[in-house]
Amino acid sequence: MPDPIWRRIAEDLRLKIETGELGSGGKALPSELELRDEYRASRNTVRDAVKWLISRGLVETRPGQGTYVVQAIDPFVTSLTAEHSPGVSQTTTYASEVAGRKATVSDPRIEVQKATGKVAEQLGLTEDDSVVSRHQRRFIDDIAWSLQTTFYPMDFVVRGATELLVPQDKPEGVVQYLAEKLGIRQTGWTDIMQVRAPDEVESDFFGLPDDGRVAVIEIRRTAVDQDKKPFRITITTYPADRNQFTVTVVENE
Amino acid sequence: MPDPIWRRIAEDLRLKIETGELGSGGKALPSELELRDEYRASRNTVRDAVKWLISRGLVETRPGQGTYVVQAIDPFVTSLTAEHSPGVSQTTTYASEVAGRKATVSDPRIEVQKATGKVAEQLGLTEDDSVVSRHQRRFIDDIAWSLQTTFYPMDFVVRGATELLVPQDKPEGVVQYLAEKLGIRQTGWTDIMQVRAPDEVESDFFGLPDDGRVAVIEIRRTAVDQDKKPFRITITTYPADRNQFTVTVVENE
DNA sequence: AACGATTTGTTCGTATGTATC
DNA sequence: TGATACATACGAACAAATCGT
Numbered sequence: 001m002p003d004p005i006w007r008r009i010a011e012d013l014r015l016k017i018e019t020g021e022l023g024s025g026g027k028a029l030p031s032e033l034e035l036r037d038e039y040r041a042s043r044n045t046v047r048d049a050v051k052w053l054i055s056r057g058l059v060e061t062r063p064g065q066g067t068y069v070v071q072a073i074d075p076f077v078t079s080l081t082a083e084h085s086p087g088v089s090q091t092t093t094y095a096s097e098v099a100g101r102k103a104t105v106s107d108p109r110i111e112v113q114k115a116t117g118k119v120a121e122q123l124g125l126t127e128d129d130s131v132v133s134r135h136q137r138r139f140i141d142d143i144a145w146s147l148q149t150t151f152y153p154m155d156f157v158v159r160g161a162t163e164l165l166v167p168q169d170k171p172e173g174v175v176q177y178l179a180e181k182l183g184i185r186q187t188g189w190t191d192i193m194q195v196r197a198p199d200e201v202e203s204d205f206f207g208l209p210d211d212g213r214v215a216v217i218e219i220r221r222t223a224v225d226q227d228k229k230p231f232r233i234t235i236t237t238y239p240a241d242r243n244q245f246t247v248t249v250v251e252n253e
Numbered sequence: 254m255p256d257p258i259w260r261r262i263a264e265d266l267r268l269k270i271e272t273g274e275l276g277s278g279g280k281a282l283p284s285e286l287e288l289r290d291e292y293r294a295s296r297n298t299v300r301d302a303v304k305w306l307i308s309r310g311l312v313e314t315r316p317g318q319g320t321y322v323v324q325a326i327d328p329f330v331t332s333l334t335a336e337h338s339p340g341v342s343q344t345t346t347y348a349s350e351v352a353g354r355k356a357t358v359s360d361p362r363i364e365v366q367k368a369t370g371k372v373a374e375q376l377g378l379t380e381d382d383s384v385v386s387r388h389q390r391r392f393i394d395d396i397a398w399s400l401q402t403t404f405y406p407m408d409f410v411v412r413g414a415t416e417l418l419v420p421q422d423k424p425e426g427v428v429q430y431l432a433e434k435l436g437i438r439q440t441g442w443t444d445i446m447q448v449r450a451p452d453e454v455e456s457d458f459f460g461l462p463d464d465g466r467v468a469v470i471e472i473r474r475t476a477v478d479q480d481k482k483p484f485r486i487t488i489t490t491y492p493a494d495r496n497q498f499t500v501t502v503v504e505n506e
Numbered sequence: 507a508a509c510g511a512t513t514t515g516t517t518c519g520t521a522t523g524t525a526t527c
Numbered sequence: 528t529g530a531t532a533c534a535t536a537c538g539a540a541c542a543a544a545t546c547g548t
Contacts, residue, residue, distance in 0.1 A: 004515080004517085005516080006517085009464065031531075031532060032532075033532085041547095042518045043519090044516095044517070044519085045516080047534090048516085048517090050533095053308070055464045055466065056464075056465040061525085061532090062525085063524065063525045063532070063533045064524075064526030064527075064531075064533065065525080065526060065533080066522075066531095066532065067532090067533085080502075081502050094548070117341040122266045186504070188504050190499070190500070190501045190502075191498075191499060191500040191502075192498070193446075193537080194328065194497045194499040195448055195468060195494075195496075197310060211309075212308045213465070213466070214307065215448060215468050215493060219446060220498060240347075240468060241448075242520060243447075244446060244447045244463050244521035245444075245445075246443060246444040246445050246446070247333045247334065247441055247443070247444040247446070247500050248443045249333075249334050251439070251440055251441050257534080258535080258536075259536085259542030283514075284513060285514070294536080294537085295537045295538065297535095298535080298536060298537085300515090301516085314513090314514060314515090315544085316513070316543065316544045316545075317512075317513055317543075317544035317546075318514080318544080318546085319512090320513090320514080347511080421541070
């Protein structure tokens with residue numbers, strides 16, 4: 001008997017959950033007191049087992065109600081190599097593969113900040129320069145889907161792209177606007193993707209448990225213009241439990 | 254006082270860790286008994302706080318030794334859109350961005366199986382067909398880095414590509430071998446990327462905690478030939494705590 | 507090699523608080 | 528309002544791992 005009691009209970013419950021013996025049909029698991037009697041352990045030991053199931057994302061507890069099996073979420077698929085379609089904003093949304101789902105975007109929160117750290121570095125700015133940031137919350141079927149912040153050099157506004165400061169979504173796309181206004185054409189981008197624990201803002205917005213169990217996927221997109229000069233940085237975070245990504249590469253012949 | 258005691262202790266410890274006041278220089282945190290006295294709480298309550306820090310990946314406990322601040326791992330960066338360089342195997346390794354790191358690959362474990370599920374579907378096979386799978390363990394600087402399984406139609410072997418059954422790494426690349434032997438040229442691929450909890454094999458190999466805290470990133474790559482027909486499926490899993498990915502897109506003019 | 511001290515891990519019992527029905 | 532269920536907190540005991548003597 002190498003394993004602790006709580007672990008054996010957890011494995012037993014996992015088996016019963018995966019075979020559908022427990023929790024099917026939205027019914028709750030037996031209460032902690034019932035499990036205590038069933039496994040002849042203390043309530044604390046049973047709770048340790050349930051905590052392990054929670055950490056695996058198999059169940060969730062609702063105070064005053066019971067312990068429920070977590071229903072799998074139909075994942076939303078985002079392409080990181082979508083073709084640039086005119087009229088489709090590359091700034092606020094990536095192309096969606098899933099039909100029949102309603103994507104909505106909040107109006108952006110505009111801020112003007114000092115350029116700092118990696119953003120300044122990648123945009124070729126110094127600490128004295130300013131950047132415009134446009135922060136948006138994005139939903140699918142009214143479910144919190146991603147948080148997105150895009151940075152532009154403040155110089156763009158000075159040179160005439162004043163609409164960057166308008167706190168309103170541009171469905172036709174900021175990329176197209178910059179092309180018309182400043183002659184800056186987007187010719188490509190590089191994404192850097194990492195998985196990390198959510199911060200408090202992300203936990204709140206996505207409704208994630210505060211134990212850091214569900215990770216977020218952070219994608220930093222650096223877009224370059226016709227001179228291969230980075231002109232825009234977009235940072236998007238997605239909760240890992242309901243997002244997938246695709247990358248399609250066609251080698252040139 | 255809306256927050257539980259364990260949470261306040263955890264936040265306080267987090268602050269002290271992030272400012273370097275605690276745990277810097279590889280020293281252990283105060284023992285649970287010391288923390289109990291310091292915060293005037295019970296040992297169990299202190300342990301709840303530490304558990305939260307563990308779940309955030311900030312600290313780790315070592316039985317008989319103490320609680321230590323987790324050292325950040327220098328992430329390994331993998332490109333999902335690397336150019337196909339002759340001589341570089343696209344089968345066993347993606348291109349690495351990080352210099353000075355030694356990548357090694359185990360000899361493959363070869364299996365012949367019935368084609369099932371998505372693999373059969375994407376390769377255009379039926380349940381009666383067989384597939385060859387080549388499973389490899391990959392290391393960077395002798396650290397477990399990824400697990401990879403590649404599936405080919407058994408028909409390839411029948412048609413002459415018998416080396417698919419040789420349990421030995423092909424540094425020059427299976428892709429090149431298939432091109433020479435069968436005239437199948439890889440012209441592109443599609444990756445599907447998801448984040449999920451590790452299974453037991455992955456936890457063991459990567460040395461992950463068994464509480465599912467550290468997720469794995471699973472990438473399923475479907476490669477297509479000159480007729481746009483899928484001919485190879487590669488499933489690779491990476492531990493999320495030490496891997497990043499890049500995607501570079503250059504729009505054609 | 508053996509032992510004792512220290513530290514984390516497991517398990518129990520108990521009491522009280524809070525949310526839901 | 529009362530009953531039920533999960534959440535928090537405390538105290539206690541023993542086990543297991545580690546380290547220094």
